[in-house]
Amino acid sequence: MSNRESTPKFPDSYLGNNSLDYDSSIWMERNQKKTTLLCLQYLYDERLDNLEKPDFLKDDPFFIVDLGCGTGFSTEILLERGFRVVGVDVLHDMLSKVKTKKNHMNNQNNLELILADINFIPLRSSSINHAISISAYNFITHRAKSVRDKTKIANNTAKNLYKLLKPNGRIIIEFYPKDDQELEMFTSSFNTNGFNGFVIKQNPNQKSGQTFLLLKKR
Numbered sequence: 001m002s003n004r005e006s007t008p009k010f011p012d013s014y015l016g017n018n019s020l021d022y023d024s025s026i027w028m029e030r031n032q033k034k035t036t037l038l039c040l041q042y043l044y045d046e047r048l049d050n051l052e053k054p055d056f057l058k059d060d061p062f063f064i065v066d067l068g069c070g071t072g073f074s075t076e077i078l079l080e081r082g083f084r085v086v087g088v089d090v091l092h093d094m095l096s097k098v099k100t101k102k103n104h105m106n107n108q109n110n111l112e113l114i115l116a117d118i119n120f121i122p123l124r125s126s127s128i129n130h131a132i133s134i135s136a137y138n139f140i141t142h143r144a145k146s147v148r149d150k151t152k153i154a155n156n157t158a159k160n161l162y163k164l165l166k167p168n169g170r171i172i173i174e175f176y177p178k179d180d181q182e183l184e185m186f187t188s189s190f191n192t193n194g195f196n197g198f199v200i201k202q203n204p205n206q207k208s209g210q211t212f213l214l215l216k217k218r
């Protein structure tokens, strides 16, 4: 979501006509898809350790959950790459656009959509191989009134994601924490709840800068 003129506000930026504007923005589509491809490279980053890249032509397709899937730009790339995708979003206005576009997507039978909060995803434990989240994870704490509340939500979410993932599960997050303290709060929520990982900042001093969290289940 780099190079954006104004910082999006949750939920207003994604409701009603704003969800239509979001979905019809060619710039947004290009940007989300490009970032998703980068996250897929990070999914098998050897700094997390050597996890062999699956070959979906011979291996069973992996389940991946797209956390905050919006109108499905990232989801579309994941389907094209052969994953079985569970798209999760808390806003009907955004998720309904994926439902409309689904018929034109490759491998559409490999897609399930769930209207739910990332904080608690109603799926069985150990049912998902990996998770990805593009430009959404910073919103999970939007209701919190204090740093303490934020930390609690971030910890509970990390715990729930830990349960959801199978052994060797990985999570790649591209997001917009508001400052280094908030980034540290999100990072330690994962470190203290069963994940190893690290942060990558790309062009940190530029408006187009992006922050990635690369995580693997211990």
Ligand SMILES: C[S@@+](CC[C@H](N)C(=O)[O-])C[C@H]1O[C@@H](n2cnc3c(N)ncnc32)[C@H](O)[C@@H]1O
Pocket (backbone or CB within 6 Å): 001, 010, 014, 032, 067, 068, 069, 070, 071, 072, 073, 074, 075, 088, 089, 090, 091, 094, 116, 117, 118, 119, 133, 134, 135, 136, 139, 140
């Ligand atoms: C920038 S948009 C979506 C980006 C998405 N990668 C795409 O390709 O369209 C961010 C999305 O995160 C969703 N979101 C924010 N907080 C959420 C939460 N707690 N649970 C689920 N979805 C959430 C919003 O509803 C919005 O659709």
